[in-house]
Amino acid sequence: MRVLIVDDENGKVVEIAGVLEESGVGRDNIVVVTTAAAALKELRNTYFDLLIIDMFLPHRIGEAPNLTGGEELLKRIHRGADVAPPEYIFGLTANADAMEHSRGVFADHSWHLEEVSPTKTGWKLKLMEKVRYLRAREEFTAADAAGSTEVKLPRCDLLIVCALQDPELSEFFRAANSTWEVVTYSGDPHLYRRSELSLGNARISAMALCLPQMGLVSAGVSVAKALALFRPLVVAMPGICAGRRGDCDLGDAIGANLTWDYGSGKFTEMGGEVVFEAAPFQAAASAKVVAILTELASDVELIEEIYRESPGYRPSEMPSFHIGPMASGAAVQNHKEFFTGVASQQRKILGIDMEAFAVAWASHEALEPQPHWLIIKSVVDFADGTKDSKIQRFGSYFSAKLILKAVARLFNGGADTQPRSTH
Template identity: 30%
Template structure:
């Protein structure tokens, strides 16, 4: 998604140029910010990363000053003095004044910067501007250039496997389209989520295989390519019998790798495993979101009732609690009991959650916040079966939809 800053003090010209920009397909109003003077433009450029700056050359230095020839060049010189920090990749200068145009010639000395003379008497400038913006759009594709501050998408959804988890996500009432990433053969999908006249960008991907390593790599690659504000891990897990029921959602807090530790020799000569719990915690704002959803006992009831395949009789509930991840599939009550020794409040076990949360924790800036929520498909004992995997995957996907509705709210 392109981010554009238009700096223009003249109301008539500002409206005309904005209309030209918004006439380009795929550019929406929320991609365009407006400034009317040099000082305000600097503030916006400092606070937010932009792909394209459209800069009037004849500008006032402050809102209480009169426009002056070459006033807008102060913004350009300020950007040059800051190195690459906050500098848009593409800059287009515009002016209706010959004096300002002449002053700008020496400043616009970059192959990807250009200046377009503006005129109210003909549309040559408009055709050139639209053509230039279209060309720039073709260059702004994932993996996006990173400036350390700008998020490029709103939510990245990570599924453990394509079937059944990713398939359940793609069945949600969103218009998913496959999205390509240069030099990356992984399958990504993208959709727009609309709420209260705002449009949010959702991306999803499945790991190529089960396990901690595959999930961590898939998450890291997707963060690098799409720069999401949030990462949501969904899917299926094993629950601790007596603490959760089949189909229940468990939001991980904390999460850890139950296989992390050291095998030692005891004083009796027997080997034993000494665990090392390096826990990942849920961000407090996301924990509040999870608690808000947990307080709605019938939140998932309509989806459970509508599910026509194998399903348990209980209405799925939402839990927030301890979640252990490891490299092995568990099919033994004794194995679950050993992990219970790591944390007395353990609720669920899987093979991916910890690695996804850790990948977000150490990602390069801007770093996404992560929430992991999986549905219980079995209890990790000798009765483990695949009977409820499809049901659990769908409950997890439907919970994702509730997370999106709660998390993605228009800015005040």
């Protein structure tokens, strides 16, 4: 595949090219220009699969960058019969005004527009996923033309699912302390990581997946597909959540023994007022998982060891590990009365997030044999408007370590969770 980069900031171009090469695009297939006019000339002469464009761009050499430089180029591409439109356009800018100015154009065409800064690096994963998807399509099309589209997929013992690339997945990788290979499969837009983990006496083949976006729908679809492809024995989700104030402290971990969609139900009118009548279907963790969670929660020495060895910031008090219900919903909650309302659905509720129920339900509905699902998340806020960004990285690492300990116990006991590599 061929990629055209239109950007006049050399440092950013180097970063973009690095992501492209890591995604399998050869240097000979990457063209870089610095102005809108030069880009238009390239697009007249060559077809590009992907256009990566800075929206704060000079029209011509010698001119200063301006807010309309990138947008005018996009309009010219669409209205000109002399230009071959790229299959996909990916916008990147370090200019906040240009970002806001161009947001509507990108939204109208369902393209990515990402802000670039020293603290905002999520664009790299999204760009990598898009490149991998385009390359997978290219490979699939070539195989189809040759009359062979058979795709061989590996089985794995463990599927790790994270909602956020950073800090959840990045801290899981740190906690696992192993080498992860980026892998893709023809026809599948997702980016996966593959590794072999040594946990206790077990050698475990693992795949890791970061969701394309937060929420129940994204989690349900992505996990269901991964389960069908890789047929794991265990699905595990570390990460961060909101906890119920008074029952949890910041930094505490919650192992979910029960989960449901707290938005499931109906709105009805009663006495002239609209009332929500909840009708949740609850998914329960397996007895084997609950037993292991119970063991971990009582292992104070282990919890203290993880706490003491956690890198960077950590709370002043050693966190606790709770076992209890965790509800999921499609929207971020940020008001102090939330837990009061949702507690009517399950009075022992400890935490809420946006994905746990979808992961559990996808596992429940998977092809036989259904995998065990294991969800441990750390409390980083109370869904009441209070925030402490420092705790998020600690919470992601703490939950990841607990997940790894739980997985080790799952795979070192029981016939239904014997790693396939030992068969």
